[in-house]
Amino acid sequence: MSDNGAAGVGMSKATEGLLRAAGLAPEQVRRIIETALVEDLGPDLLDVTSVATIPATQTDTVDVVARADGVVAGLAVAAAVFEVADELTGGGRTVEVSVVAHDGDRVARGDVLATVTGPTRVLLTGERTALNLLSRMSGVATHTRAWADALAGSKAMVLDTRKTTPGLRMLEKYAVRAGGGTNKRMGLYDVAMIKDNHKYAAGGITAAYRRVREAFPDVPVQVEVDTLAEAVEAVEAGARFLLLDNMSPQLLTEVVAAVGDRAELEATGGLTLADAAEVGATGVDFLSVGALTHSSPILDIALDLRTE
Structure with missing residues (x-):
């Protein structure tokens, strides 16, 4: 150089x-x-x-x-x-x-x-x-590699979140990639993420999903769900990416079986490195880990x- x-x-x-x-x-x-x-x-x-x-x-x-x-x-x-x-x-x-x-x-x-x-x-x-x-x-890369290693043998990949250091998001998300992880959305502008508060304010998952689709037809939409019933509702509304929030490995397995290949599935909330392999074995596609960037x-x- x-x-x-x-x-x-x-x-x-x-x-x-x-x-x-x-x-x-x-x-x-x-x-x-x-x-x-x-x-x-x-x-x-x-x-x-x-x-x-x-x-x-x-x-x-x-x-x-x-x-x-x-x-x-x-x-x-x-x-x-x-x-x-x-x-x-x-x-x-x-x-x-x-x-x-x-x-x-x-x-x-x-x-x-x-x-x-x-x-x-x-x-x-x-x-x-x-x-x-x-x-x-x-x-960040070192921490991410530990998660990637823990998920080896499953199809699941570790994802980052928006819990980044202000001003350093671009660098920290690059470090996640260098460590063997993958990036989620960069910000509020490139992916619509319907979380619990959006669902409550809009009157439910289906209503919230439709509003986003009408307002931004070309923007990817992700929906946070807390139960098997909500997962099924979101997929039937058209969602193709679900955040499975604070679900047990047993419930994750049930959602994977019910949803099949109709949507990509992300386990999120309360995940630990010690549990990573068990969660990856449920069949989800991703584990999102805010700690990659906020606690490394x-x-x-x-x-x-x-x-x-």
């Missing part, structure tokens, strides 16, 4: 290409990074410690190193942080990043994930923002300055 040609967003062409290949829009990633850097550097974009202690002309190399076993995600995002930091602080686009690992890889404590060479001030200025994003994304611990990753 050593091509330093400007790509229009403060990133090298190589970094921009990696982001696009991951399904991440470089312009949106740039906005996230810039917000984070300004939060750290203040309105004057100043790292007072680095400016005071390090000559502007000094260059060094740092290694991005795993401090724990896990699954890595967000290496191109971390690379972009250093490149954007270089631009914002007046550098000459001289940062070079070499990625050693790949997103989705299982890594072990001590593994070098990437190396970065450039102005030492830039490396240390971008360090915390790069590690915050990389560690967060890798933590970070993967400890550090930046080590080479001293030799």
Whole structure:
């Protein structure tokens, strides 16, 4: 990743290409990074410690190193942080990043994930923002992989939810994919989800479903149900994706038998990793787990300055 040609967003062409290949829009990633850097550097974009202690002309190399076993995600995002930091602080686009690992890889404590060479001030200025994003994304990927492993042998896949960190949804949902999971809706705009409050306000499942279909005929519709009877009603109304909320494995099995292949089925609510295999064995298509994004611990990753 050593091509330093400007790509229009403060990133090298190589970094921009990696982001696009991951399904991440470089312009949106740039906005996230810039917000984070300004939060750290203040309105004057100043790292007072680095400016005071390090000559502007000094260059060094740092290694991005795993401090724990896990699954890595967000290496191109971390690379972009250093490149954007270089631009914002007046550098000459001289940062070079070499990625050693790949997103989705299982890594072990001590593994070098990437190396970065450039102005030492830039490396240390971008360090915390790069590690915050990389560690967060890798933590989500690591947690997701545990669920994917638990579901191995069934057809079920683990889904994320909208319970994401404000401003980081795009990155966290990418990390879910890198960890072997799959994404649900990105927001309130791309999928209609009829939940309990919608059902009550509209006067029932059938009425709510029809209203959504009339208002947005091309938008996918998902319906949350709590009982076998509601599942059957939703399918008969036309729903082709059901959220089976807080159902026991026995009830999930009954719904699968009653609905057959007329709808995709998602188990949701109160799921734990210890129960994942049992729930997957009921025949549902998905398990949605808000904890993938709202409760994943970070993967400890550090930046080590080479001293030799």
